[in-house]
Amino acid sequence: MSQTLQAAYAAKRKARRFAVQGIYEWQMSHNPVHAIEARTRAENHMHKVDLNYYHELLTQVVAEHNALDALLVPVLDRELAALDGVELATLRLGAYELKQHLEIPYRVVLDEAIELAKYFGGADSHKYINGVLDRLAESLREAEKKQAK
Template structure:
């Protein structure tokens, strides 16, 4: 893989990390998205972050939280209110990418969500995230999943 491609992937990964933190903050505080984004940009070195993707993830996941939750409910084994805040933020971000970014292979979406859960979540939350998003991919990315078999 070229260094340019590696830099693009790394910038998107950083965007996801900052986005999941912002989504988590919003879930806990309901602060306006623009305040969360401004504070994040002011407090962090984001020069190697895909800022456009960060902005999209943060604003779109938050503004579409109800739609994303409706997608998640059928594949969860518990109520959304029983989820850990980091798990919920990660699942919402993963659901958004599965739904809105078909150009990103579903396995990449799952891998990125697993890494976020390992970094921010509890000890085994990455396993739960993987299972939920894999079930969601069965409906949102059925053709892609079928081809991967």
């Protein structure tokens, strides 16, 4: 992989990290998304972050959270309200990427969500995130999953 591709990949990974933090903050505080984004940009060194992708993830996951939740509910083994806040933020972000970013292979979406859960979540939350998003990929990425088998 070229250094340019590695840098782009790393910038998207950092965008996801900041986005999941912002989504979590919004879930807990219901602060306006633009205020969360402005504070995050002011308080962090974000020169190596894909800022456009960060902005998209944060604003669109929050804007579409009801539709994303509707996608998640059938593949959950518990009530949405019973999810840990970090798990919910990570699942919403993963569901958004599965639905809206078909150019990103579903396995990459799952791997990124697993890494976020390992970094921010509880001890075994990454396993739960993997299972839920894998089940969601059955419907959102059916053809892609069949090809991967």
